[in-house]
Amino acid sequence: KQEVTQIPAALSVPEGENLVLNCSFTDSAIYNLQWFRQDPGKGLTSLLLIQSSQREQTSGRLNASLDKSSGRSTLYIAASQPGDSATYLCAVGTSGSRLTFGEGTQLTVNP
C-alpha cells in the first residue's frame, strides 16, 4: 500500500526566504507526482506535475524534483511571498487513476 509522508507539517518563514518542502513515498512504482496548494475553505489548485520519467518541473518561482528510486520529491519555493501562505499537498499517482496524498505542509509566510 502506497504511503506518502510530508515534512515538515508546518513551516513559518519571513517574506523573501527560499524554502524547501519534502515529500516521501513508499512504493516507487508510480506514474507521476503532483504538488497542490490548498487554501482554507477552497479546493485544491494543481501547481506542478512530474511524470515518472522526469527529474524536475519548474513553474515561475516553483521547482519540483523527483527521485523515484529513493522515493522522494521536493518542492522549492524561491523568494517566498505572503500570498504563498497555504497548505501544500504532495500526491502520488499510480495506475493512472487514484492519487495518494500526504497530509500536507502548512506554510505561513510573514510580511
Place this chain on the structure above:
Amino acid sequence: GAGVSQSPSNKVTEKGKDVELRCDPISGHTALYWYRQRLGQGLEFLIYFQGNSAPDKSGLPSDRFSAERTGESVSTLTIQRTQQEDSAVYLCASSLTGTGVADTQYFGPGTRLTVL
C-alpha cells in the same frame, strides 16, 4: 473555461438521513474522482470513474456509500443513513483521460458535509 463545480457547497443533515452530493466535471474530461477529507486529515480516495463505469471503487468506506455518473458528465455521490463520522469535505476531481503519466487531476471546491 469552467472548472469543476460541486453542489451544494455546504450541507448540514441529521444522523440517519440520506444525502446526495453533485459534481460537474470539466467538459470533455473522461475521468472523474471522488475524495474525502476529514478535519485535520489528508485526502482519502473514494471512487474513480472512466466514462460512466467505475473501475476502482475500492475506497468507498461502506455499502452506505454509492456513486453514479451519467456518461462523461455529472456524477452523484450518495450517502445513505448518514453517521457523524461521515462529516467531512467531499472533493471531486476530473482529468482528461484517467490514464497516462501526464494526466493532471483538477479539483472542485468541495462540499462540506456536517452530520449532526
